[in-house]
Amino acid sequence: MGIRRGRGHGWHRGDCHVHSARSHGAELTPEQVVAGARAVGLDFIAITEHNTSDTHAAWGPLAGDDLLVILGQEVTTRTGHWLALGIAPGQVVDWRYGIRDGVIDRHPEQVRAVGGLCVAAHPHAPYPSGVFAYPFDGFDVVEVWNGRWRSDLPWNADNEAALAEWGRGLAAGIHGGRWRPALGCSDTHLAGQLGVPHTVVLAEESTTAALLAGIRAGRSWLAGSAAVELSLTAATGDASAGIGQRLETGDGPIVVRVDVRGVPSGTVTFHTDRGTVHRVRLPDGGSGALTWRTDAADAVFVRVEVRHPAGQMAALTNPVVLAGP
Known part of the structure:
Protein backbone atom coordinates (compact mmCIF):
# COMPACT_ATOMS: atom_id res chain seq x y z
CA MET A 1 0.00 0.00 0.00
CA GLY A 2 1.09 3.59 -0.44
CA ILE A 3 0.10 7.18 -0.91
CA ARG A 4 -0.62 7.60 -4.63
CA ARG A 5 0.77 10.28 -6.89
CA GLY A 6 0.44 11.04 -10.57
CA ARG A 7 3.51 10.42 -12.69
CA GLY A 8 3.71 8.08 -15.65
CA HIS A 9 6.12 5.68 -17.33
CA GLY A 10 9.81 6.32 -16.74
CA TRP A 11 12.70 6.08 -14.32
CA HIS A 12 11.89 6.88 -10.68
CA ARG A 13 14.46 7.54 -7.95
CA GLY A 14 13.57 6.10 -4.56
CA ASP A 15 14.93 5.15 -1.16
CA CYS A 16 13.35 1.94 0.15
CA HIS A 17 14.84 1.85 3.66
CA VAL A 18 13.96 4.94 5.70
CA HIS A 19 13.27 5.49 9.41
CA SER A 20 11.68 8.29 11.38
CA ALA A 21 11.94 8.98 15.11
CA ARG A 22 9.55 6.09 15.75
CA SER A 23 12.50 3.74 15.14
CA HIS A 24 15.25 3.08 17.67
CA GLY A 25 18.25 5.29 16.97
CA ALA A 26 16.46 7.55 14.48
CA GLU A 27 15.89 11.26 15.03
CA LEU A 28 13.87 12.67 12.10
CA THR A 29 10.20 13.55 12.27
CA PRO A 30 7.99 12.46 9.34
CA GLU A 31 7.93 16.09 8.20
CA GLN A 32 11.74 16.19 8.17
CA VAL A 33 11.91 12.88 6.30
CA VAL A 34 9.71 14.04 3.41
CA ALA A 35 11.42 17.44 3.27
CA GLY A 36 14.77 15.67 3.04
CA ALA A 37 13.53 13.30 0.36
CA ARG A 38 12.33 16.19 -1.78
CA ALA A 39 15.55 18.11 -1.23
CA VAL A 40 17.72 15.29 -2.64
CA GLY A 41 15.48 14.67 -5.67
CA LEU A 42 13.71 11.45 -4.69
CA ASP A 43 10.42 10.46 -6.33
CA PHE A 44 9.46 7.90 -3.70
CA ILE A 45 10.47 6.57 -0.30
CA ALA A 46 9.52 3.50 1.72
CA ILE A 47 9.05 4.11 5.41
CA THR A 48 10.41 1.08 7.29
CA GLU A 49 10.11 1.58 11.03
CA HIS A 50 11.49 -1.19 13.25
CA ASN A 51 8.71 -3.67 14.05
CA THR A 52 5.87 -1.14 14.12
CA SER A 53 3.30 0.56 11.90
CA ASP A 54 2.91 3.52 14.27
CA THR A 55 3.65 6.17 11.63
CA HIS A 56 1.62 4.69 8.77
CA ALA A 57 -1.17 7.23 9.26
CA ALA A 58 1.24 10.18 9.28
CA TRP A 59 2.34 10.07 5.66
CA GLY A 60 -0.87 10.80 3.73
CA PRO A 61 -0.89 14.57 4.37
CA LEU A 62 2.86 14.77 3.72
CA ALA A 63 3.07 13.02 0.33
CA GLY A 64 2.00 14.65 -2.91
CA ASP A 65 2.20 14.57 -6.69
CA ASP A 66 5.99 14.85 -6.40
CA LEU A 67 6.55 12.19 -3.73
CA LEU A 68 5.08 8.72 -3.19
CA VAL A 69 5.37 7.13 0.26
CA ILE A 70 5.33 3.31 0.33
CA LEU A 71 4.30 1.73 3.63
CA GLY A 72 6.71 -0.84 5.04
CA GLN A 73 8.50 -2.26 8.04
CA GLU A 74 12.01 -3.34 8.96
CA VAL A 75 11.54 -6.78 10.48
CA THR A 76 14.40 -7.11 12.98
CA THR A 77 14.61 -10.80 13.84
CA ARG A 78 17.27 -12.29 16.10
CA THR A 79 19.35 -13.52 13.16
CA GLY A 80 18.90 -10.94 10.42
CA HIS A 81 16.76 -8.03 9.32
CA TRP A 82 14.46 -7.85 6.31
CA LEU A 83 12.26 -5.21 4.73
CA ALA A 84 8.54 -5.76 4.16
CA LEU A 85 7.62 -3.22 1.46
CA GLY A 86 4.09 -2.43 0.32
CA ILE A 87 2.28 -3.79 3.36
CA ALA A 88 -1.26 -2.79 4.32
CA PRO A 89 -1.89 0.24 6.57
CA GLY A 90 -1.45 -0.88 10.16
CA GLN A 91 -0.04 -4.28 9.22
CA VAL A 92 2.81 -5.50 11.46
CA VAL A 93 4.94 -8.50 10.50
CA ASP A 94 6.17 -10.66 13.38
CA TRP A 95 9.88 -10.38 14.18
CA ARG A 96 10.18 -12.51 17.32
CA TYR A 97 12.17 -15.46 15.97
CA GLY A 98 15.54 -16.58 14.66
CA ILE A 99 16.82 -19.07 12.15
CA ARG A 100 16.68 -21.96 14.66
CA ASP A 101 12.92 -21.51 15.03
CA GLY A 102 12.35 -22.61 11.43
CA VAL A 103 9.46 -20.18 10.83
CA ILE A 104 10.95 -17.66 8.42
CA ASP A 105 8.99 -18.97 5.41
CA ARG A 106 5.66 -18.03 6.98
CA HIS A 107 6.24 -14.33 7.30
CA PRO A 108 7.32 -13.23 3.81
CA GLU A 109 4.22 -14.96 2.47
CA GLN A 110 2.07 -12.63 4.59
CA VAL A 111 3.72 -9.70 2.84
CA ARG A 112 3.35 -11.16 -0.66
CA ALA A 113 -0.32 -11.91 0.07
CA VAL A 114 -1.03 -8.15 0.04
CA GLY A 115 1.18 -7.51 -3.02
CA GLY A 116 4.29 -6.62 -1.05
CA LEU A 117 7.99 -7.23 -1.59
CA CYS A 118 10.50 -8.90 0.76
CA VAL A 119 14.09 -7.64 0.91
CA ALA A 120 17.06 -9.28 2.64
CA ALA A 121 18.54 -6.23 4.39
CA HIS A 122 22.23 -5.35 4.92
CA PRO A 123 23.43 -9.02 4.89
CA HIS A 124 26.81 -8.23 6.48
CA ALA A 125 25.86 -5.46 8.95
CA PRO A 126 28.49 -5.34 11.73
CA TYR A 127 26.33 -5.72 14.84
CA PRO A 128 24.44 -8.50 16.66
CA SER A 129 21.39 -9.66 14.68
CA GLY A 130 22.46 -7.53 11.70
CA VAL A 131 24.17 -10.35 9.80
CA PHE A 132 21.58 -12.07 7.63
CA ALA A 133 21.57 -15.79 8.52
CA TYR A 134 18.62 -16.86 6.34
CA PRO A 135 18.95 -18.15 2.75
CA PHE A 136 18.25 -15.52 0.12
CA ASP A 137 15.92 -18.05 -1.53
CA GLY A 138 12.97 -16.95 0.60
CA PHE A 139 13.29 -13.29 -0.39
CA ASP A 140 12.62 -11.29 -3.54
CA VAL A 141 15.50 -8.80 -3.49
CA VAL A 142 18.87 -8.33 -1.74
CA GLU A 143 20.01 -5.00 -0.30
CA VAL A 144 23.63 -5.03 -1.43
CA TRP A 145 24.29 -1.33 -0.74
CA ASN A 146 23.32 0.10 2.64
CA GLY A 147 24.51 3.61 3.44
CA ARG A 148 23.64 4.06 7.08
CA TRP A 149 26.99 4.24 8.83
CA ARG A 150 28.57 7.25 7.12
CA SER A 151 26.67 9.46 4.70
CA ASP A 152 29.99 10.97 3.55
CA LEU A 153 31.44 7.50 2.86
CA PRO A 154 28.45 5.25 2.15
CA TRP A 155 30.39 2.36 0.60
CA ASN A 156 32.28 0.08 2.98
CA ALA A 157 33.61 -3.45 3.44
CA ASP A 158 30.18 -4.74 4.51
CA ASN A 159 28.67 -3.54 1.24
CA GLU A 160 31.60 -4.98 -0.69
CA ALA A 161 30.94 -8.36 0.92
CA ALA A 162 27.20 -8.17 0.20
CA LEU A 163 27.85 -7.28 -3.44
CA ALA A 164 30.32 -10.15 -3.84
CA GLU A 165 27.89 -12.64 -2.29
CA TRP A 166 25.04 -11.45 -4.51
CA GLY A 167 27.26 -11.45 -7.60
CA ARG A 168 28.47 -15.01 -7.01
CA GLY A 169 24.91 -16.33 -7.08
CA LEU A 170 23.75 -14.32 -10.07
CA ALA A 171 24.76 -16.68 -12.89
CA ALA A 172 23.28 -19.73 -11.16
CA GLY A 173 20.06 -17.85 -10.47
CA ILE A 174 19.73 -16.72 -14.07
CA HIS A 175 20.51 -20.23 -15.33
CA GLY A 176 17.84 -21.61 -12.98
CA GLY A 177 15.29 -19.04 -14.08
CA ARG A 178 15.10 -17.17 -10.72
CA TRP A 179 17.59 -14.46 -9.89
CA ARG A 180 17.23 -11.87 -7.13
CA PRO A 181 17.81 -8.22 -8.02
CA ALA A 182 20.05 -5.91 -6.04
CA LEU A 183 18.74 -2.91 -4.10
CA GLY A 184 20.49 0.15 -2.70
CA CYS A 185 19.05 2.09 0.26
CA SER A 186 20.22 4.72 2.73
CA ASP A 187 18.81 3.09 5.90
CA THR A 188 18.25 6.67 7.01
CA HIS A 189 18.27 7.31 10.75
CA LEU A 190 19.86 10.79 10.83
CA ALA A 191 19.82 14.02 8.86
CA GLY A 192 21.91 13.99 5.69
CA GLN A 193 21.53 10.28 4.97
CA LEU A 194 18.46 10.23 2.70
CA GLY A 195 19.11 8.99 -0.81
CA VAL A 196 22.70 7.93 -0.11
CA PRO A 197 22.39 5.55 -1.84
CA HIS A 198 19.06 5.00 -3.58
CA THR A 199 17.56 2.86 -6.36
CA VAL A 200 16.41 4.11 -9.78
CA VAL A 201 13.45 2.05 -10.99
CA LEU A 202 11.82 1.77 -14.41
CA ALA A 203 8.06 1.63 -13.79
CA GLU A 204 4.89 2.12 -15.78
CA GLU A 205 3.60 4.66 -13.27
CA SER A 206 4.42 6.03 -9.86
CA THR A 207 2.30 3.71 -7.76
CA THR A 208 3.37 1.24 -5.12
CA ALA A 209 2.36 -1.74 -7.27
CA ALA A 210 4.21 -0.51 -10.36
CA LEU A 211 7.39 0.44 -8.50
CA LEU A 212 7.54 -2.83 -6.58
CA ALA A 213 6.99 -4.71 -9.84
CA GLY A 214 9.96 -2.87 -11.36
CA ILE A 215 12.16 -3.67 -8.36
CA ARG A 216 11.03 -7.32 -8.33
CA ALA A 217 11.92 -7.67 -12.03
CA GLY A 218 15.35 -6.05 -11.60
CA ARG A 219 14.52 -3.10 -13.86
CA SER A 220 16.67 -0.88 -11.70
CA TRP A 221 20.11 0.46 -10.94
CA LEU A 222 21.70 1.82 -7.76
CA ALA A 223 23.02 5.38 -7.40
CA GLY A 224 25.13 7.08 -4.77
CA SER A 225 23.41 10.39 -5.43
CA ALA A 226 20.98 12.07 -7.82
CA ALA A 227 23.98 13.66 -9.56
CA VAL A 228 24.81 10.28 -11.11
Whole structure:
Protein backbone atom coordinates (compact mmCIF):
# COMPACT_ATOMS: atom_id res chain seq x y z
CA MET A 1 0.00 0.00 0.00
CA GLY A 2 1.09 3.59 -0.44
CA ILE A 3 0.10 7.18 -0.91
CA ARG A 4 -0.62 7.60 -4.63
CA ARG A 5 0.77 10.28 -6.89
CA GLY A 6 0.44 11.04 -10.57
CA ARG A 7 3.51 10.42 -12.69
CA GLY A 8 3.71 8.08 -15.65
CA HIS A 9 6.12 5.68 -17.33
CA GLY A 10 9.81 6.32 -16.74
CA TRP A 11 12.70 6.08 -14.32
CA HIS A 12 11.89 6.88 -10.68
CA ARG A 13 14.46 7.54 -7.95
CA GLY A 14 13.57 6.10 -4.56
CA ASP A 15 14.93 5.15 -1.16
CA CYS A 16 13.35 1.94 0.15
CA HIS A 17 14.84 1.85 3.66
CA VAL A 18 13.96 4.94 5.70
CA HIS A 19 13.27 5.49 9.41
CA SER A 20 11.68 8.29 11.38
CA ALA A 21 11.94 8.98 15.11
CA ARG A 22 9.55 6.09 15.75
CA SER A 23 12.50 3.74 15.14
CA HIS A 24 15.25 3.08 17.67
CA GLY A 25 18.25 5.29 16.97
CA ALA A 26 16.46 7.55 14.48
CA GLU A 27 15.89 11.26 15.03
CA LEU A 28 13.87 12.67 12.10
CA THR A 29 10.20 13.55 12.27
CA PRO A 30 7.99 12.46 9.34
CA GLU A 31 7.93 16.09 8.20
CA GLN A 32 11.74 16.19 8.17
CA VAL A 33 11.91 12.88 6.30
CA VAL A 34 9.71 14.04 3.41
CA ALA A 35 11.42 17.44 3.27
CA GLY A 36 14.77 15.67 3.04
CA ALA A 37 13.53 13.30 0.36
CA ARG A 38 12.33 16.19 -1.78
CA ALA A 39 15.55 18.11 -1.23
CA VAL A 40 17.72 15.29 -2.64
CA GLY A 41 15.48 14.67 -5.67
CA LEU A 42 13.71 11.45 -4.69
CA ASP A 43 10.42 10.46 -6.33
CA PHE A 44 9.46 7.90 -3.70
CA ILE A 45 10.47 6.57 -0.30
CA ALA A 46 9.52 3.50 1.72
CA ILE A 47 9.05 4.11 5.41
CA THR A 48 10.41 1.08 7.29
CA GLU A 49 10.11 1.58 11.03
CA HIS A 50 11.49 -1.19 13.25
CA ASN A 51 8.71 -3.67 14.05
CA THR A 52 5.87 -1.14 14.12
CA SER A 53 3.30 0.56 11.90
CA ASP A 54 2.91 3.52 14.27
CA THR A 55 3.65 6.17 11.63
CA HIS A 56 1.62 4.69 8.77
CA ALA A 57 -1.17 7.23 9.26
CA ALA A 58 1.24 10.18 9.28
CA TRP A 59 2.34 10.07 5.66
CA GLY A 60 -0.87 10.80 3.73
CA PRO A 61 -0.89 14.57 4.37
CA LEU A 62 2.86 14.77 3.72
CA ALA A 63 3.07 13.02 0.33
CA GLY A 64 2.00 14.65 -2.91
CA ASP A 65 2.20 14.57 -6.69
CA ASP A 66 5.99 14.85 -6.40
CA LEU A 67 6.55 12.19 -3.73
CA LEU A 68 5.08 8.72 -3.19
CA VAL A 69 5.37 7.13 0.26
CA ILE A 70 5.33 3.31 0.33
CA LEU A 71 4.30 1.73 3.63
CA GLY A 72 6.71 -0.84 5.04
CA GLN A 73 8.50 -2.26 8.04
CA GLU A 74 12.01 -3.34 8.96
CA VAL A 75 11.54 -6.78 10.48
CA THR A 76 14.40 -7.11 12.98
CA THR A 77 14.61 -10.80 13.84
CA ARG A 78 17.27 -12.29 16.10
CA THR A 79 19.35 -13.52 13.16
CA GLY A 80 18.90 -10.94 10.42
CA HIS A 81 16.76 -8.03 9.32
CA TRP A 82 14.46 -7.85 6.31
CA LEU A 83 12.26 -5.21 4.73
CA ALA A 84 8.54 -5.76 4.16
CA LEU A 85 7.62 -3.22 1.46
CA GLY A 86 4.09 -2.43 0.32
CA ILE A 87 2.28 -3.79 3.36
CA ALA A 88 -1.26 -2.79 4.32
CA PRO A 89 -1.89 0.24 6.57
CA GLY A 90 -1.45 -0.88 10.16
CA GLN A 91 -0.04 -4.28 9.22
CA VAL A 92 2.81 -5.50 11.46
CA VAL A 93 4.94 -8.50 10.50
CA ASP A 94 6.17 -10.66 13.38
CA TRP A 95 9.88 -10.38 14.18
CA ARG A 96 10.18 -12.51 17.32
CA TYR A 97 12.17 -15.46 15.97
CA GLY A 98 15.54 -16.58 14.66
CA ILE A 99 16.82 -19.07 12.15
CA ARG A 100 16.68 -21.96 14.66
CA ASP A 101 12.92 -21.51 15.03
CA GLY A 102 12.35 -22.61 11.43
CA VAL A 103 9.46 -20.18 10.83
CA ILE A 104 10.95 -17.66 8.42
CA ASP A 105 8.99 -18.97 5.41
CA ARG A 106 5.66 -18.03 6.98
CA HIS A 107 6.24 -14.33 7.30
CA PRO A 108 7.32 -13.23 3.81
CA GLU A 109 4.22 -14.96 2.47
CA GLN A 110 2.07 -12.63 4.59
CA VAL A 111 3.72 -9.70 2.84
CA ARG A 112 3.35 -11.16 -0.66
CA ALA A 113 -0.32 -11.91 0.07
CA VAL A 114 -1.03 -8.15 0.04
CA GLY A 115 1.18 -7.51 -3.02
CA GLY A 116 4.29 -6.62 -1.05
CA LEU A 117 7.99 -7.23 -1.59
CA CYS A 118 10.50 -8.90 0.76
CA VAL A 119 14.09 -7.64 0.91
CA ALA A 120 17.06 -9.28 2.64
CA ALA A 121 18.54 -6.23 4.39
CA HIS A 122 22.23 -5.35 4.92
CA PRO A 123 23.43 -9.02 4.89
CA HIS A 124 26.81 -8.23 6.48
CA ALA A 125 25.86 -5.46 8.95
CA PRO A 126 28.49 -5.34 11.73
CA TYR A 127 26.33 -5.72 14.84
CA PRO A 128 24.44 -8.50 16.66
CA SER A 129 21.39 -9.66 14.68
CA GLY A 130 22.46 -7.53 11.70
CA VAL A 131 24.17 -10.35 9.80
CA PHE A 132 21.58 -12.07 7.63
CA ALA A 133 21.57 -15.79 8.52
CA TYR A 134 18.62 -16.86 6.34
CA PRO A 135 18.95 -18.15 2.75
CA PHE A 136 18.25 -15.52 0.12
CA ASP A 137 15.92 -18.05 -1.53
CA GLY A 138 12.97 -16.95 0.60
CA PHE A 139 13.29 -13.29 -0.39
CA ASP A 140 12.62 -11.29 -3.54
CA VAL A 141 15.50 -8.80 -3.49
CA VAL A 142 18.87 -8.33 -1.74
CA GLU A 143 20.01 -5.00 -0.30
CA VAL A 144 23.63 -5.03 -1.43
CA TRP A 145 24.29 -1.33 -0.74
CA ASN A 146 23.32 0.10 2.64
CA GLY A 147 24.51 3.61 3.44
CA ARG A 148 23.64 4.06 7.08
CA TRP A 149 26.99 4.24 8.83
CA ARG A 150 28.57 7.25 7.12
CA SER A 151 26.67 9.46 4.70
CA ASP A 152 29.99 10.97 3.55
CA LEU A 153 31.44 7.50 2.86
CA PRO A 154 28.45 5.25 2.15
CA TRP A 155 30.39 2.36 0.60
CA ASN A 156 32.28 0.08 2.98
CA ALA A 157 33.61 -3.45 3.44
CA ASP A 158 30.18 -4.74 4.51
CA ASN A 159 28.67 -3.54 1.24
CA GLU A 160 31.60 -4.98 -0.69
CA ALA A 161 30.94 -8.36 0.92
CA ALA A 162 27.20 -8.17 0.20
CA LEU A 163 27.85 -7.28 -3.44
CA ALA A 164 30.32 -10.15 -3.84
CA GLU A 165 27.89 -12.64 -2.29
CA TRP A 166 25.04 -11.45 -4.51
CA GLY A 167 27.26 -11.45 -7.60
CA ARG A 168 28.47 -15.01 -7.01
CA GLY A 169 24.91 -16.33 -7.08
CA LEU A 170 23.75 -14.32 -10.07
CA ALA A 171 24.76 -16.68 -12.89
CA ALA A 172 23.28 -19.73 -11.16
CA GLY A 173 20.06 -17.85 -10.47
CA ILE A 174 19.73 -16.72 -14.07
CA HIS A 175 20.51 -20.23 -15.33
CA GLY A 176 17.84 -21.61 -12.98
CA GLY A 177 15.29 -19.04 -14.08
CA ARG A 178 15.10 -17.17 -10.72
CA TRP A 179 17.59 -14.46 -9.89
CA ARG A 180 17.23 -11.87 -7.13
CA PRO A 181 17.81 -8.22 -8.02
CA ALA A 182 20.05 -5.91 -6.04
CA LEU A 183 18.74 -2.91 -4.10
CA GLY A 184 20.49 0.15 -2.70
CA CYS A 185 19.05 2.09 0.26
CA SER A 186 20.22 4.72 2.73
CA ASP A 187 18.81 3.09 5.90
CA THR A 188 18.25 6.67 7.01
CA HIS A 189 18.27 7.31 10.75
CA LEU A 190 19.86 10.79 10.83
CA ALA A 191 19.82 14.02 8.86
CA GLY A 192 21.91 13.99 5.69
CA GLN A 193 21.53 10.28 4.97
CA LEU A 194 18.46 10.23 2.70
CA GLY A 195 19.11 8.99 -0.81
CA VAL A 196 22.70 7.93 -0.11
CA PRO A 197 22.39 5.55 -1.84
CA HIS A 198 19.06 5.00 -3.58
CA THR A 199 17.56 2.86 -6.36
CA VAL A 200 16.41 4.11 -9.78
CA VAL A 201 13.45 2.05 -10.99
CA LEU A 202 11.82 1.77 -14.41
CA ALA A 203 8.06 1.63 -13.79
CA GLU A 204 4.89 2.12 -15.78
CA GLU A 205 3.60 4.66 -13.27
CA SER A 206 4.42 6.03 -9.86
CA THR A 207 2.30 3.71 -7.76
CA THR A 208 3.37 1.24 -5.12
CA ALA A 209 2.36 -1.74 -7.27
CA ALA A 210 4.21 -0.51 -10.36
CA LEU A 211 7.39 0.44 -8.50
CA LEU A 212 7.54 -2.83 -6.58
CA ALA A 213 6.99 -4.71 -9.84
CA GLY A 214 9.96 -2.87 -11.36
CA ILE A 215 12.16 -3.67 -8.36
CA ARG A 216 11.03 -7.32 -8.33
CA ALA A 217 11.92 -7.67 -12.03
CA GLY A 218 15.35 -6.05 -11.60
CA ARG A 219 14.52 -3.10 -13.86
CA SER A 220 16.67 -0.88 -11.70
CA TRP A 221 20.11 0.46 -10.94
CA LEU A 222 21.70 1.82 -7.76
CA ALA A 223 23.02 5.38 -7.40
CA GLY A 224 25.13 7.08 -4.77
CA SER A 225 23.41 10.39 -5.43
CA ALA A 226 20.98 12.07 -7.82
CA ALA A 227 23.98 13.66 -9.56
CA VAL A 228 24.81 10.28 -11.11
CA GLU A 229 23.03 9.26 -14.31
CA LEU A 230 23.41 5.92 -16.08
CA SER A 231 21.92 3.78 -18.82
CA LEU A 232 22.86 0.25 -19.95
CA THR A 233 21.68 -1.56 -23.07
CA ALA A 234 22.72 -4.66 -25.00
CA ALA A 235 21.87 -5.09 -28.67
CA THR A 236 22.27 -7.64 -31.45
CA GLY A 237 20.84 -7.23 -34.92
CA ASP A 238 17.49 -5.46 -34.56
CA ALA A 239 16.95 -6.57 -30.95
CA SER A 240 17.93 -4.67 -27.82
CA ALA A 241 17.33 -4.96 -24.08
CA GLY A 242 17.94 -2.85 -21.01
CA ILE A 243 18.55 -3.41 -17.33
CA GLY A 244 16.49 -6.29 -15.95
CA GLN A 245 15.43 -7.41 -19.41
CA ARG A 246 16.32 -10.45 -21.49
CA LEU A 247 17.98 -10.18 -24.90
CA GLU A 248 17.24 -12.98 -27.33
CA THR A 249 20.66 -13.09 -28.85
CA GLY A 250 20.90 -15.89 -31.40
CA ASP A 251 24.54 -16.56 -32.17
CA GLY A 252 25.54 -13.10 -33.42
CA PRO A 253 27.71 -10.45 -31.78
CA ILE A 254 26.32 -8.39 -28.90
CA VAL A 255 27.16 -4.72 -28.42
CA VAL A 256 26.85 -3.45 -24.84
CA ARG A 257 26.57 0.32 -24.38
CA VAL A 258 26.85 2.27 -21.14
CA ASP A 259 26.21 6.00 -20.78
CA VAL A 260 27.37 7.62 -17.52
CA ARG A 261 27.28 11.15 -16.16
CA GLY A 262 28.32 12.66 -12.87
CA VAL A 263 31.38 10.58 -11.91
CA PRO A 264 34.52 12.64 -12.67
CA SER A 265 37.55 10.47 -13.44
CA GLY A 266 35.58 7.42 -12.40
CA THR A 267 36.04 3.85 -13.57
CA VAL A 268 33.42 1.70 -15.28
CA THR A 269 33.75 -2.08 -15.05
CA PHE A 270 31.76 -4.66 -17.02
CA HIS A 271 30.88 -7.90 -15.23
CA THR A 272 29.59 -11.24 -16.54
CA ASP A 273 29.48 -14.79 -15.20
CA ARG A 274 33.24 -14.86 -15.88
CA GLY A 275 33.85 -11.96 -13.47
CA THR A 276 35.22 -8.54 -14.36
CA VAL A 277 35.80 -8.59 -18.12
CA HIS A 278 36.40 -4.98 -19.14
CA ARG A 279 37.48 -1.74 -17.46
CA VAL A 280 37.34 1.84 -18.78
CA ARG A 281 38.25 5.17 -17.13
CA LEU A 282 35.81 8.04 -17.50
CA PRO A 283 37.01 11.51 -18.55
CA ASP A 284 37.71 14.16 -15.93
CA GLY A 285 34.31 15.67 -16.72
CA GLY A 286 32.61 12.51 -15.53
CA SER A 287 30.57 11.76 -18.65
CA GLY A 288 31.14 9.06 -21.21
CA ALA A 289 29.49 6.69 -23.68
CA LEU A 290 31.26 3.31 -23.60
CA THR A 291 30.83 0.13 -25.62
CA TRP A 292 31.97 -3.47 -25.16
CA ARG A 293 31.39 -6.45 -27.43
CA THR A 294 30.62 -10.05 -26.55
CA ASP A 295 28.37 -12.93 -27.62
CA ALA A 296 25.94 -15.31 -25.91
CA ALA A 297 28.49 -18.12 -25.92
CA ASP A 298 30.78 -16.01 -23.77
CA ALA A 299 28.39 -14.31 -21.31
CA VAL A 300 25.17 -15.28 -19.54
CA PHE A 301 24.57 -11.69 -18.44
CA VAL A 302 26.25 -8.31 -18.29
CA ARG A 303 26.09 -5.69 -15.56
CA VAL A 304 28.24 -2.66 -14.76
CA GLU A 305 29.74 -0.92 -11.76
CA VAL A 306 30.91 2.70 -11.67
CA ARG A 307 33.36 3.77 -9.00
CA HIS A 308 34.92 7.05 -7.94
CA PRO A 309 38.72 7.36 -8.25
CA ALA A 310 39.29 6.24 -4.65
CA GLY A 311 37.22 3.08 -5.17
CA GLN A 312 33.95 4.21 -3.59
CA MET A 313 30.88 2.98 -5.47
CA ALA A 314 29.02 5.61 -7.52
CA ALA A 315 26.52 3.33 -9.27
CA LEU A 316 25.87 -0.30 -10.14
CA THR A 317 23.26 -2.03 -12.23
CA ASN A 318 21.20 -5.14 -12.19
CA PRO A 319 22.03 -7.37 -15.17
CA VAL A 320 20.88 -7.51 -18.73
CA VAL A 321 20.27 -11.23 -19.29
CA LEU A 322 21.77 -12.65 -22.49
CA ALA A 323 19.82 -15.63 -23.80
CA GLY A 324 21.54 -17.92 -26.28
CA PRO A 325 19.99 -19.49 -29.39
